[in-house]
Amino acid sequence: MLAGILEHVEEGVLLLNGTRVRWLNPAARLMFPALEQPVGRPLVEVVREHRIDGLALRARESRLEQAAEVELPISGRILQVRAVPLHDGDLILLARDITRLRYLETVRQQFVANLSHEIRTPLAGLDLAAQTLSAELPADGDMRLFIDRITQEAGRLADIVFNLNQLAALDAEGIAVERLPFSVDDLVRALVDRYQVRAAAGQLVLRADIATAGSTAVGDRAKTDQALQNIVDNALKFTGSGEVVISASAELSRVEIAVRDTGPGIPGRDLARIFERFYKVDRSRGGQPGSGLGLSIARHLVELQGGTILAESIPGAGTVIRVRLPRAPLTSP
Ligand SMILES: Nc1ncnc2c1ncn2[C@@H]1O[C@H](COP(=O)(O)OP(=O)(O)O)[C@@H](O)[C@H]1O
Ligand SMILES: [Mg+2]
Structure with a gap:
């Protein structure tokens, strides 16, 4: 009865004994049509893909489930393959065709990329027109109010488009990431300098706290800087009073840059x-402006470098966002 059910599932199912195929369902026959009579033949001859064979081998040896995404060379289909070890060297191989899913993801990404690109030009035009008009108008009155509003909203739209563009660029494959040592202390100090005026305008204290002097991270300085800008921007935006501290510290194998604020915090x-x-x-309460993209971009930028990002918060007391990156090995001078 079980075999009867498996005849009808869309997932490809192959039962292996050792390296040989003992049974497979029709979906698996369609995915791997190389042999007329696959039963009894070695897996690699049936699937014609060494990575699937390697997956099965690893599952058998480790006795742990293994999974991978594989693109078949001839058909171009993208499969999500799982190898699940059973008793006595038997193994079950499950293959799901996710070609369409991946395709839709690409379409979505391209759509966002095209849209944000197309919006840029008219937006810049609007902004320019508003600024020209603004220069013509008297310093106060209703007209001034409206024109300022137009400029402000155009600026917010431009921010959203900038973020969307950045996300689209991050989604696109093959984005270049540097892996070079850079000084975390310098980065933190530069950030504190850059945002000092804005912090003062909001009557906030902004300071650096270098716990472990001289720590060096390995990664992409510009991308780390961009990620931290998004984090510091939030800290300054959401904190009503008190301080924002950007700290740098190091452990044996990693460095941490933390942005701590005394703002409203984030509910669990x-x-x-x-x-x-x-x-x-x-979102419903309106609150602060923003598209909600800043932190997703920050996470993307940090993870591209093999780092991690996490948030801790006590509602009512403040928030800490921690960015951790690999530490450069210590070299003797
Ligand atoms: N330091 C912070 N204090 C309080 N809330 C925060 C802080 N940082 C982020 N948040 C919350 O996380 C959300 C997502 O942040 P982000 O992705 O930067 O979007 P945006 O800044 O555009 O709203 C914010 O809208 C806010 O609700
Ligand atoms: Mg933000």
Whole structure:
């Protein structure tokens, strides 16, 4: 009865004994049509793909489930393959065709990329027209109010488009990431300098706290800087009073840059979601401007470098965002 059911599932199912195929369902026959009579033949001859064979081998040897995404060379289909070890060297191989899923992802990414690219030009035109008009108008009155509003909203739209563009660039494959040593202390100090005026305008204290002097990270300085800008921007935006501290510290194998604020904090149920695209806490309440893209971009930028990012918060007391990157090996002078 089980075999009868498996005849009808869309996932390709192959049962292996040792390296040989003992049974396979029709979906698997369609995915791997190389042999007329696959039963009894070695897996590699049936699937014609060494990576699937390697996956099965690893599962058999480790007795642990293995999974990988494989693109078949002839058909170009993209498969998500799992190898699950059973008793006595038997193994079950499950293959799901995710070609369409990947295709839709590409379409979505291209759509966002094209859209944000197309919006840029008319937006710049609007902004320019508003600024020209602004120069013609008297310094106060209703007209001034409206024109300022137009300029402000155009600026917000431009921010959103800039973020969308950046996300699209990050989505595109083959983005170049540097892996070079850079001084974390310098980066933190530069950030504090850059945002000092804005912090003062909001009557906030902004300072650096270098716990372990001389720490060096390995990664992409510009991308780390961009990620931290998004984080510091949030800290300054959401914190009403108190301070924002950017700290640098190092452990044996990694460095950490933390941005700590004395703002409203983030409720526990939202904390895990703030790195998602477009996610904002309490979107309905209006609150602060922003597209909800900043932290998702920051996470992307950090993870590209093999780093991690995480958030901790005590509602009512403040938030800490931690960025961790690989540390450069210590070299003797
Ligand atoms: N330092 C912070 N203090 C309080 N809330 C924060 C802080 N940083 C981020 N958040 C919350 O996480 C959400 C997502 O942040 P982000 O992706 O930068 O979007 P945006 O800044 O455009 O709103 C914010 O809308 C806010 O609700
Ligand atoms: Mg933000």
